[in-house]
Amino acid sequence: xxxxxxxxxxxxxxxxxxxxxxxxxxxxxxxxxxxxxxxxxxxxxxxxxxxxxxxxxxxxxxxxxxxxxxxxxxxxxxxxxxxxxxxxxxxxxxxxxxxxxxxxxxxxxxxxxxxxxxxxxxxxxxxxxxxxxxxxxxxxxxxxxxxxxxxxxxxxxxxxxxxxxxxxxxxxxxxxxxxxxxxxxxxxxxxxxxxxxxxxxxxxxxxxxxxxxxxxxxxxxxxxxxxxxxxxxxxxxxxxxxxxxxxxxxxxxxxxxxxxxxxxxxxxxxxxxxxxxxxxxxxxxxxxxxxxxxxxxxxxxxxxxxxxxxxxxxxxxxxxxxxxxxxxxxxxxxxxxxxxxxxxxxx
Amino acid sequence: xxxxxxxxxxxxxxxxxxxxxxxxxxxxxxxxxxxxxxxxxxxxxxxxxxxxxxxxxxxxxxxxxxxxxxxxxxxxxxxxxxxxxxxxxxxxxxxxxxxxxxxxxxxxxxxxxxxxxxxxxxxxxxxxxxxxxxxxxxxxxxxxxxxxxxxxxxxxxxxxxxxxxxxxxxxxxxxxxxxxxxxxxxxxxxxxxxxxxxxxxxxxxxxxxxxxxxxxxxxxxxxxxxxxxxxxxxxxxxxxxxxxxxxxxxxxxxxxxxxxxxxxxxxxxxxxxxxxxxxxxxxxxxxxxxxxxxxxxxxxxxxxxxxxxxxxxxxxxxxxxxxxxxxxxxxxxxxxxxxxxxxxxxx
Ligand SMILES: CC(C)[C@H](C(=O)O)[C@@H](O)C(=O)O
Ligand SMILES: CC(C)[C@H](C(=O)O)[C@@H](O)C(=O)O
Numbered sequence: 001x002x003x004x005x006x007x008x009x010x011x012x013x014x015x016x017x018x019x020x021x022x023x024x025x026x027x028x029x030x031x032x033x034x035x036x037x038x039x040x041x042x043x044x045x046x047x048x049x050x051x052x053x054x055x056x057x058x059x060x061x062x063x064x065x066x067x068x069x070x071x072x073x074x075x076x077x078x079x080x081x082x083x084x085x086x087x088x089x090x091x092x093x094x095x096x097x098x099x100x101x102x103x104x105x106x107x108x109x110x111x112x113x114x115x116x117x118x119x120x121x122x123x124x125x126x127x128x129x130x131x132x133x134x135x136x137x138x139x140x141x142x143x144x145x146x147x148x149x150x151x152x153x154x155x156x157x158x159x160x161x162x163x164x165x166x167x168x169x170x171x172x173x174x175x176x177x178x179x180x181x182x183x184x185x186x187x188x189x190x191x192x193x194x195x196x197x198x199x200x201x202x203x204x205x206x207x208x209x210x211x212x213x214x215x216x217x218x219x220x221x222x223x224x225x226x227x228x229x230x231x232x233x234x235x236x237x238x239x240x241x242x243x244x245x246x247x248x249x250x251x252x253x254x255x256x257x258x259x260x261x262x263x264x265x266x267x268x269x270x271x272x273x274x275x276x277x278x279x280x281x282x283x284x285x286x287x288x289x290x291x292x293x294x295x296x297x298x299x300x301x302x303x304x305x306x307x308x309x310x311x312x313x314x315x316x317x318x319x320x321x322x323x324x325x326x327x328x329x330x331x332x333x334x335x336x337x338x339x340x341x342x343x344x345x346x347x
Numbered sequence: 348x349x350x351x352x353x354x355x356x357x358x359x360x361x362x363x364x365x366x367x368x369x370x371x372x373x374x375x376x377x378x379x380x381x382x383x384x385x386x387x388x389x390x391x392x393x394x395x396x397x398x399x400x401x402x403x404x405x406x407x408x409x410x411x412x413x414x415x416x417x418x419x420x421x422x423x424x425x426x427x428x429x430x431x432x433x434x435x436x437x438x439x440x441x442x443x444x445x446x447x448x449x450x451x452x453x454x455x456x457x458x459x460x461x462x463x464x465x466x467x468x469x470x471x472x473x474x475x476x477x478x479x480x481x482x483x484x485x486x487x488x489x490x491x492x493x494x495x496x497x498x499x500x501x502x503x504x505x506x507x508x509x510x511x512x513x514x515x516x517x518x519x520x521x522x523x524x525x526x527x528x529x530x531x532x533x534x535x536x537x538x539x540x541x542x543x544x545x546x547x548x549x550x551x552x553x554x555x556x557x558x559x560x561x562x563x564x565x566x567x568x569x570x571x572x573x574x575x576x577x578x579x580x581x582x583x584x585x586x587x588x589x590x591x592x593x594x595x596x597x598x599x600x601x602x603x604x605x606x607x608x609x610x611x612x613x614x615x616x617x618x619x620x621x622x623x624x625x626x627x628x629x630x631x632x633x634x635x636x637x638x639x640x641x642x643x644x645x646x647x648x649x650x651x652x653x654x655x656x657x658x659x660x661x662x663x664x665x666x667x668x669x670x671x672x673x674x675x676x677x678x679x680x681x682x683x684x685x686x687x688x689x690x691x692x693x694x
Pocket of ligand 1: 091092095096247281539540570
């Protein structure tokens with residue numbers, strides 16, 4: 001009996017289609033003969049689609065995507081400064097709309113320095129941690145507005161909304177993850193300044209910590225956390241933080257672990273009410289699109305996260321191992337397709 | 348005829364008094380015989396004062412401090428986790444209260460990699476940029492609150508307030524600074540997500556840019572900016588950004604330029620309506636307090652910023668040169684006082 005997994009594939013813009021092609025190559029290779037069949041539906045979404053049709057993400061798109069078991073996304077976003085995209089905001093209208101509507105409250109972003117990956121740090125030490133970034137609230141909700149817009153008397157407000165419901169579920173996920181890893185959890189926030197948002201995060205971490213006496217809990221202000229990410233990244237295991245701080249920390253973490261070309265992510269709805277979405281942390285990089293210059297590794301590692309989420313942990317581990325082996329053996333430039341094929345060949 | 352400058356000195360907590368002592372030593376050395384006399388008034392403020400008297404910053408303190416021409420501050424903040432300080436928030440009640448009340452709308456934070464300073468980057472390149480951080484609004488205003496506090500239905504909001512008045516004055520300062528440096532300015536924000544706050548920053552930068560056609564203007568999302576700070580810091584000259592992003596970027600910048608022990612800052616009221624305040628970016632580090640282990644360089648470089656602000660540019664340059672020479676000659680551990688004396692001896 002074969003298991004059928006319905007997979008929505010959103011290649012997107014720029015280098016998105018190129019890296020997704022390699023991710024699919026690896027997915028096909030690892031599941032060949034395994035009894036798991038991926039039934040794929042492709043969605044043409046992103047800046048290119050917007051320029052053609054004026055649509056960013058319609059209700060029909062959303063319904064069709066939601067009917068899948070999982071989503072693989074490349075990258076979305078057009079050429080920066082393209083005047084035709086001035087009012088589009090593909091990020092909010094497509095990427096964030098998917099994360100919010102599909103209730104991806106865990107934005108899971110592992111950071112690992114692989115043997116052979118050249119990072120910018122002189123003495124990186126061992127780096128292997130996971131950022132559990134809240135994905136559905138905080139400063140990302142779009143709550144706010146402006147009065148006297150465009151005048152010298154404009155006042156523009158942007159409100160971070162944090163709910164006990166929203167914070168608790170992601171904090172619980174982070175503690176459960178810490179239990180399965182090194183039992184060390186760091187809350188990152190700026191509680192001394194953002195007193196209202198900070199207080200609810202600190203309270204809930206304290207409460208959930210009481211149920212996990214075996215997890216060592218640490219707290220760092222976000223500014224101090226950026227220092228430690230470059231001077232002592234080994235100190236981290238599980239970091240839990242809000243949507244904005246998580247965005248910042250994971251790009252920085254990508255940089256210190258050999259580049260954003262290796263950083264994978266999962267936008268997860270742990271309840272299973274909606275399909276989870278897996279995507280590289282990097283963007284669409286229009287400047288190098290179509291040139292086979294992009295590194296598909298982040299997209300391929302996103303497939304490993306996807307497989308793990310689907311309970312296919314053996315297949316997931318095989319993909320990770322193939323990537324690790326490939327990185328360890330890297331020398332000289334290869335095309336996007338060559339990297340994908342090399343990793344697929346190890347499976 | 349000698350010029351008298353009234354200087355408020357706030358040594359503060361932890362290592363604050365130790366580093367301020369060395370900063371004063373250098374200030375005395377560089378002004379000896381110059382005709383400029385610093386008339387100092389010391390203020391006992393910080394966690395220690397709070398524990399003694401229950402006061403953080405009274406109206407009398409504020410009035411007395413305001414009567415000075417400038418302020419030199421060490422660091423404030425008690426032992427983290429001290430239960431007696433649980434509800435104190437020395438940061439908001441003292442440091443931010445000073446910055447807000449004295450209208451320090453420019454938080455000036457230069458970052459420079461000095462010859463001989465060991466940073467964490469394998470290939471740092473030349474690093475010499477200035478972050479112009481807004482100091483009186485944005486997410487730091489404390490605007491917000493919570494409903495159903497402490498319950499599973501709590502909602503906690505934190506609002507970033509951005510005014511055209513507040514953004515324009517700091518953006519103008521940054522452009523003027525860029526004109527005196529390499530004519531390159533980077534706005535850092537997260538305009539694609541924080542659409543309300545982002546729009547006012549982008550609009551005003553565009554407007555002021557039109558008056559400075561010779562300044563090359565760039566924009567980076569804050570997440571991308573953290574990547575470039577570790578992979579390509581040489582690309583930056585003047586960065587202008589909001590209060591929170593500036594906080595994060597300058598700690599990271601401190602880390603990549605050889606440590607937060609070298610990072611100086613000025614909280615500046617360019618209008619001269621209130622005294623400006625100069626302080627190291629680092630905190631009070633209670634764990635190493637009283638042990639003569641702290642590096643006073645950041646406090647001493649803050650004196651250089653103070654002198655420059657007072658129009659004593661020659662004295663300022665001499666302090667910077669003495670620090671550069673000292674750093675280039677560093678080897679082996681020295682006490683706080685030894686470093687201060689060595690720098691003072693070069694003057
Ligand atoms: C494109 C943008 C909206 C997005 C974010 O800020 O979350 C990206 O930076 C990321 O980290 O996935
Ligand atoms: C202590 C804290 C309030 C302060 C800030 O966030 O501004 C500090 O981090 C700084 O950068 O000067």
